[in-house]
Amino acid sequence: MHHLYAWLRRRPLLVDGAWALLLLMFGVFEVIIDQPGPPDVPHLVALGAMSLVLLIRRRNPTLALVATLVIGVFQLFDDVAPGLEALAMPAIAYSAAAYSPRWASRTALVGGVLAPIAAVLRWWDNPDVGMTGVVFFTLLLMGPFVIAWVLGDSMRTRRAYYMELEDRADRLERERDQQAQIAAAGERARIARELHDVVAHNVSVMVVQADGAAYALDNAPELTREALGTISSTGREALAEMRRLLGVLRSQTETDTYVPQPGVEQLEDLLDRVRSAGLPVDLTVQGVPVELSQGVALTVYRIVQEALTNTRKHGGPNVKALVRLRYLGDDVELDVGDDGRGAAAPGDGMGHGLVGMGERVAMFGGRLETGPAPGGGWQVRALLPVRPADGA
Template sequence: MEAGSDLRLILGSGGRPYPVRMVAGAWDWLRRKKPLVDAFYAMPLVVFSAPSLVGGHHGIGAWGLALLTFGLLAPLVLRRTFPRAVFATVALISAVQCLVGVEPVQANIAVLMGLYTVTASNSFRWGLAAALVAELGALLVTVRYPNSADDRKYVFAMLTVVVAGVWLLGLHMRTRRAYLRSVEERAERLERERDNEVKMAMAAERARIARELHDVVAHNVSVIVVQADGASYAIDTDVGRARQALDTISSTGRLALAEMRRLLGVLREDDDAGAFAPQPGVAELAELVEHVRASGLAVAFEVDGTPAPMSEGRQLTVYRIVQEALTNTLKHGGPRAAVAIRLRYTGDALEVRVDDDGRGAAAPDDGRGHGIAGMRERVAVYGGTVHAGPRPGGGFEVLARIPVREEVAAS
């Protein structure tokens, strides 16, 4: 037999050793059988009372003593199921026993067990009432049975201490159980809150992926459409240009598929996030510009100022803003549109300006785009601002200001 089979045989299907699973199962079963457990706890008292049942006790025969013992101990089987009824029963039997003059027997300890159960499992008022009843029984015992004055004081004090000790023990267990219940409820509440936070984080991640997919798909599909149109016009007159357009379509399609696999891969639980390609940043803008120029759109790219170090998230935001602006120009700018991209570093912020001379406000809008809203959401994360709209002289303008450091965004 293989080692893995031996280990599964020892641990079982649940991953825990069989003895542990058996003990846990037996304990769960016993917790559901309260009368059986209470009967088990009452057995020592039955054994303790057995010797006195042999020859009778103080004026009553063996059968009478057995009947009294049974009447006191039998209700204990249901002491946790009906605690107040059981305590009332054993207290009433003990009171009748005292009134008819039968001296206390070992089974009278059932009164203390009933007192403990009522105090531990009921409210404070019921526990206090049970303690007063037990103390009244101690007073009856002291008065009813002949003793000297000193003996009566000693017996009453001893019985009072016993009753108070049992009552305090019941209070302690009641408080402890309430504390444990509160801890369990708090743990369940924290677990629910953690699950809700995980769900919220997953929803936010899905929203981020949706924005990423919009940027990737919209930009690359726009490039593919433009190139396909160019290839269809040039296929009869300029085969070389048509072939170049088809090559651009092929490379753009592969790039789009690669980015979509990377973005959608985060939704797969068994994937390794470290295997994904790094997110694009400011350094990749030149490659993006060249890619768009290859599609036939005239693009001017300029950088002013000294580039400041920025986090990967901010660089990705800059890249997506420029990508979305170029996509809008490809979709709505018209066939002869030109674009000017300018990055200006001002020390504590980066200004991104993308202007085109296309149709601007005259461009048709299908109402389905979310690019500008996505820009605002991205920039708002880092405390920046975005303005996007038609220019007064024609064309369209996108102007974004992104703080390069957290302290700048906070101020």
């Protein structure tokens, strides 16, 4: 039954055509059988016209309403008493109220009220019924018109409400995407500036080592060989950083003053500043520490910085934080958690900090997980390669 209903909803013209055909068939039967003598041609004309109007009521409800009014006036002036074709009028009133402009909807309501009054005044011929009965009968005839109009107007209101909700949802989605793009673009620009410092440092090291190698070439070959090895490893690292940089670098004029960027060695200084701001935080290091590439070390520092900033903003009173740094051979795992409000914490709806973390981690081929911790609070976990591949 549900499939049949859905199939019929997709074919409104077929449904209206079936109703129009039934109305025409039974109307002709009424005219020919119930009225002896020659066929009532004006009645058949009104019947055929009303059947046609019923067929087009959803395609052009305003035209259907105007045609119905014309047919009603024709019946009044040509003394064509209403028959089964009058059954189509409530459907026309519904369509006008649901799909036509406001003026047409109001016209349909007025017509639905006046049509029974006009019919009673024009064709009522029962003197045995008092005025009360006539009024009651007139109100009874108005009922289907008014009910159909109310249903159609309710459909119009509900459709307008749904359209407003859809439009609002589309606007919010576009705004969210724009905010995410702006946040990602800003974070890429910041990453590009930071990596500029890292690459510049590597190139500076290469220049210094090359000058030293040239000075010691004749007198200390071993020092020259060691300097060349340093130049080789530093150049590879700088090349890898440059390749990653090209993916996020934006063509814009930079006027900021570049400063040395922090790394893992500066985590204790960062935590001291966080503690002085009123957030108790501990640092745990597990595994055998190894030297991280400068880009990865900077990413670790920035993730810790942003995660603790979020803890201070959203963790609530008396919150504590823990930073765990695990060295896993070729990878380093960073875990920043707190015992604050977690998912119950109020947010500002922007999420730019999380966007920035994701951009940083993705650039080095790592993995980032953020969300409420199983035991309560909030957790940020990142897995980064110690030394990303040159092609990363």
